[in-house]
Amino acid sequence: MATVQRVKLFSEEHPFISESGTVMPALHVAYSIYGRLNATGDNAVLVCHALTGDARVGDNTGIEDDVRRAVPFYKNVTDNDPGWWNGLLGPGKALDTEKYAVICANIPGSCYGSSGPSDTPPPFDGPRFPALTIRDMVHVHKALLDNLGVCRLQTVIGGSLGGMQALEWALCYPEMVASVIPVATAARHSPWAMAFSHVMRQAIQNDPRFNAGDYEQQPERGLSLARQIAMISYRTAGSFGMRFGRTRQKGRFAVQNYLDYQGQKLVQRFDANALLVLLDAMDSHDVGRGRGGINAALGCITQPALCIGIESDLLYPAWEQQEIARMIPGARYAEIASPHGHDAFLIEQERLNQLVAAFLEERYGQKKEAAS
Numbered sequence: 001m002a003t004v005q006r007v008k009l010f011s012e013e014h015p016f017i018s019e020s021g022t023v024m025p026a027l028h029v030a031y032s033i034y035g036r037l038n039a040t041g042d043n044a045v046l047v048c049h050a051l052t053g054d055a056r057v058g059d060n061t062g063i064e065d066d067v068r069r070a071v072p073f074y075k076n077v078t079d080n081d082p083g084w085w086n087g088l089l090g091p092g093k094a095l096d097t098e099k100y101a102v103i104c105a106n107i108p109g110s111c112y113g114s115s116g117p118s119d120t121p122p123p124f125d126g127p128r129f130p131a132l133t134i135r136d137m138v139h140v141h142k143a144l145l146d147n148l149g150v151c152r153l154q155t156v157i158g159g160s161l162g163g164m165q166a167l168e169w170a171l172c173y174p175e176m177v178a179s180v181i182p183v184a185t186a187a188r189h190s191p192w193a194m195a196f197s198h199v200m201r202q203a204i205q206n207d208p209r210f211n212a213g214d215y216e217q218q219p220e221r222g223l224s225l226a227r228q229i230a231m232i233s234y235r236t237a238g239s240f241g242m243r244f245g246r247t248r249q250k251g252r253f254a255v256q257n258y259l260d261y262q263g264q265k266l267v268q269r270f271d272a273n274a275l276l277v278l279l280d281a282m283d284s285h286d287v288g289r290g291r292g293g294i295n296a297a298l299g300c301i302t303q304p305a306l307c308i309g310i311e312s313d314l315l316y317p318a319w320e321q322q323e324i325a326r327m328i329p330g331a332r333y334a335e336i337a338s339p340h341g342h343d344a345f346l347i348e349q350e351r352l353n354q355l356v357a358a359f360l361e362e363r364y365g366q367k368k369e370a371a372s
């Protein structure tokens with residue numbers, strides 16, 4: 001059984017230096033591996049998770065004791081809980097664990113075992129945790145893969161914020177990345193997406209408990225409201241109409257109860273300061289920054305690419321994925337028809353598995369030699 005593990009990276013002699021120039025002598029990274037890395041370290045696939053995700057891609061992923069101790073948000077998680085992309089993972093599926101060592105790492109700034117505001121000692125604790133960019137996340141995870149002995153990634157795949165990481169991987173480490181699959185993402189965060197980040201941020205920061213980030217108890221009301229705002233951007237009018245209509249439950253409309261439920265779920269499983277760090281990272285995302293613009297940057301991606309959009313996505317509209325595919329030489333574009341909006345990259349796993357499996361089978365039809 002795969003487990004979420006944790007490793008300490010960097011040192012006083014070889015610290016991590018963020019894009020903003022912050023020097024961090026140590027960072028922890030939590031990760032999981034499904035399948036086995038071969039002797040040459042070249043059968044790996046990297047899965048990049050989204051905003052509030054973690055390293056548990058597959059069902060029945062264990063959590064090492066030291067990770068449980070470090071992550072209070074794993075308190076109510078069992079080894080039998082479902083993974084967030086299990087429909088793509090396992091023998092015979094797109095991310096075939098008999099072919100590949102499938103790796104997923106929690107992003108720095110989060111709260112699921114990788115260093116973030118909730119578990120980093122002074123001077124980087126709480127609201128003093130440094131600003132990070134998507135590129136910073138990629139560089140930290142590159143250090144993890146070096147530590148694990150990975151020398152080649154057969155593909156890097158991710159949805160939403162994970163797709164942003166996938167694009168940066170292709171640009172930051174082209175010699176290591178054989179192909180890339182960005183899903184429901186953006187080459188740069190649009191004003192539309194930044195607007196949602198802004199109101200989510202305001203909801204948290206205006207909670208009386210927030211206390212400029214030095215809170216003793218979670219700013220529950222603000223964090224819940226931020227999640228509810230996000231959920232509206234992740235779905236569509238059609239999906240809400242089909243699911244809820246004007247049905248009432250306990251004197252309220254069903255959609256109101258649903259949003260409150262989603263908000264309270266996040267309060268129990270995510271840190272408010274961590275969410276702010278990650279929202280800022282997403283807003284800073286621009287693959288063209290320092291590379292002559294997105295046209296020039298994406299034009300430098302020479303690896304095979306499959307760009308997947310969602311027909312009804314309101315947050316990262318399908319035209320953004322089409323634009324990415326046009327700018328990457330030789331890239332393919334595929335679209336998922338779904339009423340579920342942005343969250344279709346998590347909901348429509350059967351269709352996504354078909355698209356990814358076909359792409360990888362064409363590229364790597366022969367099995368990579370697994371570790372013995």
